[in-house]
Amino acid sequence: MTHHQLTENGQLKHFLTIEGLKRDLLTEIMDRAEQFSSISVRQVKKVPLLRGKTIMNLFFENSTRTRTTFELAAKRLSADVMNLNINTSATSKGESLLDTLHNLQAMHTDMFVVRHSQSGAAEFIAQHVAPHVSVINAGDGCHAHPTQAMLDMFTIRRHKQYFPDLRVAIVGDILHSRVARSQIQALSTLGVGEIRVIGPKTLLPANSQTLGVHVYHDMAAGLQDVDVIITLRLQFERMQGALLPSANEYFASYGLTEDKLKLAKPDAIVMHPGPINRGVEIASTVADGPQSVILEQVTHGIAVRMAVMSMALGSRSEQQETSA
């Protein structure tokens, strides 16, 4: 490996992927997020942890929700935050990507939050920033979306507590999902009893078992007795690539309906990274139903991102806090 996301003393420097991180660290992220989530309900929703720090949200791919929660997280930590939406067509070559980066770095940025359409882009950027700069991956291609996975773990922990007892099913387009890859790694690291992926062969990666999951093509069999159901967003361009015949047929096979939900444990929770295609991967009655925790996920996103940002800009901020 050419590069590491931890500092020499094992603290988080970058947050690029869940892969390779220890259970203790994931637990620490969730514990910190737990502390931060109480801040969000206070009258004054700010702590001075990252006062004086500059954070750039560098989005080469559009996203409103993820960018907003990162922005809110940074502001609640009292950092200065800039949002940059960069047209990918203008910087589709590595050279200009690096140029962009070096220019922004020259503005004394402490952290880049990066979203990019290419797998490995966050890794690439982390390899090329100055040593004092942290990089948080806000989604790279089909590779990883580690903060999303951690907010999902946080949400599961709030409802289910003990990971080894759990059976978790991830339904849908695993092949193209950076969320699913990071979730699978996080669930494995946290020792979840069984991870299942459910989908047609066209939407599952090659050698899926090597990711440490059980593969189901039949949704009814896959949902049997699960504690957590994670449905994934289906991109409409999948119909173009001959991966699926139609949204209707997908919904008939893999859409989460009330009837299918009954196959899971009675207290199973339903999750979705958003934004939802109602009537494609999930029925409205389920998305808005009593077992859905989808909006909670969004709320938790802020606390989890605060946790990750404060840890990555870690020790220096802690010193500030104690001296203040």
Next chain:
Amino acid sequence: MKLSIINGHLIDPANQVDAKQNLYIDHGRIMAISQQPEGFIADQTIDASNLIVCPGLIELSAHLSESGQHHTASIASETKAAIKGGITSLCIPPDHDPIIDTPATVDLIEDQAAKAGHAHVYTIGALTQGLQGELLSEMLALKQAGCLGVSNGLNPIQNTLVLRRAMEYAATLDLTLFINAADPWLQSQGCIHEGMVSSRLGLGGIPEATETIAIARDISLIEQTGVSAHFHSISSGKTIGMIKDAQDRGLPITADASPHHLHLSEHDIGNYDSLSHVMPPLRSTRDRDQLQQAVRDGIITAISSHHRPLDNDAKLGPFAETKPGISGLESLLSLTLKLVDDEELSLQQAIANLTQHPAQILGIDAGHLSIGAQADICLINPHSESECQPEHFISTGKNNPFNGWHFNHDVAYTILNGNISYQKG
């Protein structure tokens, strides 16, 4: 100039020589072996006591400058790199800049190569005009201009009817067809082998069937048209059985593998290492082991670097946006002989795969040290303990994933036309 190379360990697979012998060279040709001719007074003598003496290496496919790319590599820089790698002859595939589809381009390349004077340069002509896969190129004219064969380079022909006719026409002219086998559709979405690593990294996968489908199609048409064919850079283990089967049925088919496919696998991509981005992609460790076995078994009879020098920028970016390719001329010999150290190949077999066999595949009178043969010779130090340092390559392309590898074998001298054209400093 008269040159004698004495006390060397001479390995000349074409003549089944593997013994301590002296070589005497005059007027660019080998005059005598073993006994010094009467009246021969050497202008220069190389004491090769601790060296292996073998024919100069022959590289089947080296891109020297690529079509449609801004590049700094030139015929002069890359042939000089070849000489440093012990390579005395190399062959340029048609996806060159400009595309080799007219005799004028062949003449231009030959002029540039003659001016540079570093290594013998041969060309493979385009099978179809502009490599578009639609209209046949003027293969007779290309042959007359000096092309040793025809190929569509890295642009697979999609239309099977065009391919069939192109093969028939090439067969009519007795031109060997050089094939980079890949199904264009299966290849289009990917940048690495479809398997464990592509699933983990979220990169588009190129399934093994990309190669097996193309080879199955091509073998059927080779059988029907009777064209002689050579498959470049085999990557998948499954393909080997298909090639062996065709060879056993007597079809005129040969194949090569690259040192990177013989040494590396998908796992070497690690965390998006763009230096390991190649086409065809590095496949599983099992495929790699099967390729080594196929070389041992003589199904694959040549090892080619598939040299592709790239500017640093071409490898700088998120993996899928980087250009595939390895600058391989200067590591070809060391990597091939590392297979000997690893006891995967015999020394004789390794050298035959770099000299005699590629010469036969190209149909050129080279790759042997018979009396009267052109004195293109490589002297190898088998105890060099060198380290692969791409930043010191002569090639303008420093894109090589073997940085830091330790080698026992390295080039000590390269003799071209009887003259010492490289000597390790």
